[in-house]
Amino acid sequence: MSRLASLPRDTTQQTQSPLYGNISRLLHRATGSVIVVFVLVHAIVQAVRHAPALAAWNAPLLEPLQHQAWIHGILYFSIVFHTLYGLRLLAGDLGIRTSYRKTLWVAAFAGLVFLFREFARYAGY
Amino acid sequence: MSQAIIVEAEIRRYSPTEDDAPRYETYTVHGTDNMRVLDVIRSIYAEQAGDLAFQFACRVGRCGTCAVKVNGVPVLACQERCVPRMRIEPLTPFPVIRDLVIDRTEIEARYTALELTPEPPPSDAAHPLPMQPAQAEKIGHMDSCLACMICVSACPAVAERPFDGPAFMLKLGYMNQHPNNGKDRLPSALEGGMLECFGCDVCTQLCPADLSPAQAIRELRSEVVLGRRRLP
DSSP, X not given: OOTTTSOOOXXXXXXXXXXXXXXXXXXXXXXXXXXXXXXXXXXXXXXXXTOGGGHHHIIIIIHHHTTOHHHHHHHHHHHHHHHHHHHHHHHHHTTOOOOHHHHHHHHHHHHHHHHHHHHHHHTXX | OOOEXXXXXXXXXXXXXXXXSOEEEEEEEEEETTOBHHHHHHHHHHHTOTTOOOOOSOSSSSSOTTEEEETTEEEETTTSBOOSEEEEEOOSSSOEXXXXXXXXXXXXXXXXXXXXXXXOOOTTOOSOOOOOHHHHHHHHHHTTXXXXXXXXXXXXXXXXXXOOOHHHHHHHHXXXXXXXXXXXXXXXXXXXXXXXXXXXXXXXXXXXXOOOHHHHHXXXXXXXXXXXXXXX
């Protein structure tokens, strides 16, 4: 029997499960915002670090900021998730169908791998 | 085995001609946990609020008339199982006639404007239109849309952007694949905001007819990107 002719799936508990597409969409926005903010802050911080007049800020404020595990972890998660989900959207524009559930899990899992890799790296592993 | 349950249902009550603003009224219903939301609403109507306006027809999930929002998620009331605490509201963003009944005038007008009727066969045609079985199966499936507007109500792009909604795009996608389609459907789809779709597939997840309006939009978009060619 073909997939189209099969019985429809169970739609009796729709309110009980999360809306995966909404989670993906909001995560995509949030990770995109993280990347944009990082690029802006990174440009400003690098400018400040290389300006002799602002050297007083460097040692106490900016230098420790360069070595925060959580900043790197969140940034790597954001880049990986945003890239993978963005590729899924681009594939959609070519008519390619992808599972909304699997895409979320795959993109989130891949992002988390990089996030934890950063934590592990900072922990010395 | 069903178990006894006490349902606390908070229903949005509003009559534009009588009330200044919507209000929520709470009703308690005793029943079993295999009750559907529609059973709860009908029980409230029969025993507690005889002036409650709601609508339903088939009770088996085939007409799409009883669509409401339960705890913020659009569902068919006749299919959705009840939970102990429910907030029941009419579908957004449609105008409300009264309580849980929405005004479908604009919806019908949009369907009419899209001219969704296939071209009639030539008068001398003695046989049905020849069609590949796979194509017939696909367009037959796409034609099973209930027009319940659950996808439009759930769509985040409809809420944020000038987008008609997935249901209308699904119909355009269906017509686009129909062998007797006599019009180019891409201009209508673009005018309806096809490019505003987020591609999130919330419509696919919630569709009670197991359709994928998002995929219909993707296929229409691919025609914008690739022309009439299809990827293998």
